[in-house]
Amino acid sequence: MQPSKTLIYDGSFNGFLTAVFVAFDEKINVADIQENGQGQNGLFSESETIFTHVDKAKRVWNGIRNKSHNAIANVYFAFLSETEGVELILYTYIQKLMATHNGKQMDYSDGIVLHIDQLAKKVGREKHRMEAFVRFQLTKDDIYFANIEPDFDVLPLISKHFRNRYADQQWLIYDVKRNYGIYYNLDHVEMVSLNLKEIHFNKIHKSDAFVSEEYDYQTLWNDYFKSTGIKSRINPKLHTQHVPKRYWKYLSEKKQAV
Amino acid sequence: MNFERIREKLNILADAAKYDVSCASSGSDRTNKSQGLGNASKMGICHSYTEDGRCISLLKILLTNHCIFDCAYCVTRKSNDVQRAAFKIQEVVDLTINFYRRNYIEGLFLSSGIFKDADYTMERLVAVAKKLREEENFNGYIHLKSIPGASDELMYEAGLYADRLSVNIEVPTISGLKLLAPDKKHEDFTKPMLKVKNEIVRYKAERKIIKSTPKYAPAGQSTQMIVGASGETDKDIMYSAVHYYKNYQMRRVYYSGYVPVADDMRLPAIGSQVPMLRENRLYQTDWLLRFYGFAINEILNKEHPNLDMDVDPKLSWALRNLHHFPVDVNSADKTILARIPGIGMRSVDKILKARRFRRLNWDHLKKIGVALNRAQYFMVCDSRHWERRDLDAEKIKGMILQTSSGKFRNQYSTQLSLFN
Numbered sequence: 183m184q185p186s187k188t189l190i191y192d193g194s195f196n197g198f199l200t201a202v203f204v205a206f207d208e209k210i211n212v213a214d215i216q217e218n219g220q221g222q223n224g225l226f227s228e229s230e231t232i233f234t235h236v237d238k239a240k241r242v243w244n245g246i247r248n249k250s251h252n253a254i255a256n257v258y259f260a261f262l263s264e265t266e267g268v269e270l271i272l273y274t275y276i277q278k279l280m281a282t283h284n285g286k287q288m289d290y291s292d293g294i295v296l297h298i299d300q301l302a303k304k305v306g307r308e309k310h311r312m313e314a315f316v317r318f319q320l321t322k323d324d325i326y327f328a329n330i331e332p333d334f335d336v337l338p339l340i341s342k343h344f345r346n347r348y349a350d351q352q353w354l355i356y357d358v359k360r361n362y363g364i365y366y367n368l369d370h371v372e373m374v375s376l377n378l379k380e381i382h383f384n385k386i387h388k389s390d391a392f393v394s395e396e397y398d399y400q401t402l403w404n405d406y407f408k409s410t411g412i413k414s415r416i417n418p419k420l421h422t423q424h425v426p427k428r429y430w431k432y433l434s435e436k437k438q439a440v
Numbered sequence: 441m442n443f444e445r446i447r448e449k450l451n452i453l454a455d456a457a458k459y460d461v462s463c464a465s466s467g468s469d470r471t472n473k474s475q476g477l478g479n480a481s482k483m484g485i486c487h488s489y490t491e492d493g494r495c496i497s498l499l500k501i502l503l504t505n506h507c508i509f510d511c512a513y514c515v516t517r518k519s520n521d522v523q524r525a526a527f528k529i530q531e532v533v534d535l536t537i538n539f540y541r542r543n544y545i546e547g548l549f550l551s552s553g554i555f556k557d558a559d560y561t562m563e564r565l566v567a568v569a570k571k572l573r574e575e576e577n578f579n580g581y582i583h584l585k586s587i588p589g590a591s592d593e594l595m596y597e598a599g600l601y602a603d604r605l606s607v608n609i610e611v612p613t614i615s616g617l618k619l620l621a622p623d624k625k626h627e628d629f630t631k632p633m634l635k636v637k638n639e640i641v642r643y644k645a646e647r648k649i650i651k652s653t654p655k656y657a658p659a660g661q662s663t664q665m666i667v668g669a670s671g672e673t674d675k676d677i678m679y680s681a682v683h684y685y686k687n688y689q690m691r692r693v694y695y696s697g698y699v700p701v702a703d704d705m706r707l708p709a710i711g712s713q714v715p716m717l718r719e720n721r722l723y724q725t726d727w728l729l730r731f732y733g734f735a736i737n738e739i740l741n742k743e744h745p746n747l748d749m750d751v752d753p754k755l756s757w758a759l760r761n762l763h764h765f766p767v768d769v770n771s772a773d774k775t776i777l778a779r780i781p782g783i784g785m786r787s788v789d790k791i792l793k794a795r796r797f798r799r800l801n802w803d804h805l806k807k808i809g810v811a812l813n814r815a816q817y818f819m820v821c822d823s824r825h826w827e828r829r830d831l832d833a834e835k836i837k838g839m840i841l842q843t844s845s846g847k848f849r850n851q852y853s854t855q856l857s858l859f860n
Contacts, residue, residue, distance in 0.1 A: 290794040291804040318542045349475045409455040411490035420493030
């Protein structure tokens with residue numbers, strides 16, 4: 183039997199897929215797949231650094247997709263969850279998937295399959311939340327700007343939604359936690375990284391980066407939020423269940439009255 | 441924009457519109473065209489939630505709260521002494537567009553009090569939708585209220601711009617309607633409904649032949665009923681809901697626990713509790729009918745005109761029909777699985793997929809997400825342990841209630857509390 187190996191990749195999704203390709207191609211007995219710089223060597227395994235290769239990654243992507251569309255979404259979503267050690271679980275998942283006859287029938291009583299499914303669901307939920315909770319503010323440069331702080335790295339997942347929806351306005355969504363954003367320039371979406379001087383959450387202090395009208399609309403929205411609630415049915419527990427407190431910071435309707 | 445004036449109007453007119461429950465923005469497949477603004481998300485998005493936990497996905501306002509009618513249950517009725525206001529068409533359009541661009545909302549839900557007459561009001565509503573679609577190239581979601589008694593031509597035009605149309609019948613029985621809204625006739629409600637239904641049928645048929653047939657109300661129509669205002673039973677409500685689902689092809693019927701807004705001999709007094717639990721049970725029944733393959737007369741009939749308050753309708757059906765149980769999860773049909781209390785449709789799907797690989801035991805079912813505290817009494821699986829005792833319905837119910845908790849429990853409990 184071959185000695186087991188730890189594969190080191192660059193942290194990108196393509197890098198991970200390349201690692202999977204190499205592992206299958208060279209029939210490596212994989213001990214772990216780890217991101218560059220975060221690696222911890224096993225006692226009895228050697229490590230090999232994988233260089234990202236887009237063609238190889240594409241072959242793995244297509245291979246999984248040909249098995250099942252559902253599975254490729256699951257793999258991508260679960261990868262973006264950035265959970266520690268998800269790479270090895272995903273690798274096992276892909277092995278299991280490839281072993282099935284047509285990929286359609288995955289075994290939900292299997293721990294790994296269920297785990298990946300649940301991880302993907304979590305990320306999917308966060309994606310949906312971000313589509314809902316992004317609050318644009320209009321800057322003086324005529325860009326609709328929003329900063330977010332999602333639990334998972336969902337920017338690549340939401341870009342299509344916002345591009346389709348706001349096709350006639352420039353917008354920029356910035357992930358404060360991961361320090362990059364996506365910017366739409368009326369033609370296509372590109373990745374940007376900024377030197378944000380301040381984070382624009384819903385504080386009372388007005389920033390001069392935004393047009394003055396912006397704060398009028400925030401006030402109107404805030405008012406609307408209040409007047410649309412029915413006092414005799416108040417249910418704070420249900421409210422925080424739907425809008426968890428960690429998101430309140432960026433929601434203009436949760437701004438305290440001045 | 442006269443900010444202060446708009447602000448005042450928005451407060452009045454949003455406040456008056458809040459009793460409309462529907463806030464769905466789902467079911468429409470309108471896409472962004474020619475680099476315009478917006479698209480409709482098929483699954484709908486809730487952008488925020490009110491403090492009573494209801495979804496906010498649309499800007500829900502009245503065009504005006506001036507009204508010529510005097511319906512007892514309504515907060516904007518003629519005889520009620522409230523502040524009145526009216527939006528200009530352009531003001532609604534501006535608000536919608538600016539809220540939409542900031543990703544606050546999925547679109548607009550426009551309703552109105554009836555001023556002058558039905559057609560005059562409907563015309564204004566249609567004008568707002570038309571302006572949004574044609575001048576602003578807005579492709580987001582628009583929900584328009586069909587005004588009872590509006591003419592067929594206007595209803596046709598409304599459907600061309602709106603994604604969903606709705607008429608609230610509010611009072612489920614005709615006798616109740618006579619009592620609470622003497623100015624309105626039942627036919628006024630059903631006439632626009634029928635027109636919209638026929639147009640949707642026509643649209644679907646024509647679309648098969650001509651792909652470019654203009655969309656007509658792609659998200660269908662819905663209606664709403666008030667619960668607990670005129671003393672009707674759950675059976676009355678659900679039978680009438682089934683009637684609307686069947687004969688008018690409603691996408692949704694909403695149930696709204698009556699929030700007392702007026703001192704009126706005919707209605708519950710101000711300050712009495714909103715029947716939220718009853719509302720919840722009605723929605724559960726609605727789901728059983730639409731997704732679980734139940735027939736209405738299995739759940740509600742002459743012997744059982746009202747739903748149980750302490751257990752959900754599926755459990756209560758199962759307790760009345762113990763002869764169907766226990767069910768073997770490893771061999772039963774989909775429809776039978778869906779009838780086991782504690783197993784939802786998602787669990788059913790997972791069970792069907794998983795049992796191709798192995799016989800399932802309690803552990804598997806728990807991981808899949810089945811509520812075993814209820815399900816265990818009604819099923820057997822691949823395990824030596826199952827409920828062997830010969831339990832009667834009362835006993836099972838007692839044991840389930842003991843091992844579970846519910847936030848409404850103290851409202852209907854007959855147990856005296858020791859403290860307070």
